[in-house]
Amino acid sequence: MSLHEDAVLTLKGYEGVDGEQRALRDVYLEHLAAHPDGMYKPCRAGHVTGSALVVDPSRGRVLLTLHRKLGMWLQMGGHCEPGDATLEAAALREAVEESGIGSGLALLPGGPVRLDRHPIPAPCNWHLDVQYAALAPAGVEAEISDESLDLRWFPYAEVGAVADTSVVRLVEATLARL
Numbered sequence: 001m002s003l004h005e006d007a008v009l010t011l012k013g014y015e016g017v018d019g020e021q022r023a024l025r026d027v028y029l030e031h032l033a034a035h036p037d038g039m040y041k042p043c044r045a046g047h048v049t050g051s052a053l054v055v056d057p058s059r060g061r062v063l064l065t066l067h068r069k070l071g072m073w074l075q076m077g078g079h080c081e082p083g084d085a086t087l088e089a090a091a092l093r094e095a096v097e098e099s100g101i102g103s104g105l106a107l108l109p110g111g112p113v114r115l116d117r118h119p120i121p122a123p124c125n126w127h128l129d130v131q132y133a134a135l136a137p138a139g140v141e142a143e144i145s146d147e148s149l150d151l152r153w154f155p156y157a158e159v160g161a162v163a164d165t166s167v168v169r170l171v172e173a174t175l176a177r178l
Contacts, residue, residue: 046126050091051077066150100143
């Protein structure tokens with residue numbers, strides 16, 4: 001099965017928590033139906049990305065990265081690569097690469113936590129982000145990567161003070177799933 005086919009199956013299985021999430025799922029599916037290259041960065045109409053919010057439930061905190069290009073606190077994530085077999089694999093790979101947590105990081109079962117579509121600068125138009133949650137082993141240390149300006153654990157209640165609405169919604173959706 002190709003990554004494109006996996007994404008379609010993943011999205012078809014995503015029920016969403018409300019009408020807005022289900023409508024967004026349909027936008028993603030329409031995009032993939034119209035763009036066989038819609039999983040990868042060269043697709044100028046937009047492309048699917050995979051991300052994961054790293055959560056340490058034992059300490060009530062999430063790990064965010066200060067994105068080098070955007071200067072914003074975000075969850076780990078990025079572009080799909082040809083070696084990614086599934087959307088889950090892409091999101092987990094990004095979480096491992098950007099967090100430095102290699103051992104014991106595992107995606108929360110049940111598939112994507114939410115979807116977030118956001119505009120990006122030309123030549124592309126959109127990131128169609130499929131967002132997962134990754135559970136970190138208790139007390140694990142994170143290690144900053146070249147893609148980040150900073151990497152920091154934040155208590156759940158402090159995320160709204162440092163991150164935008166999309167990250168806050170991802171935290172809320174993740175906590176509802178835990």
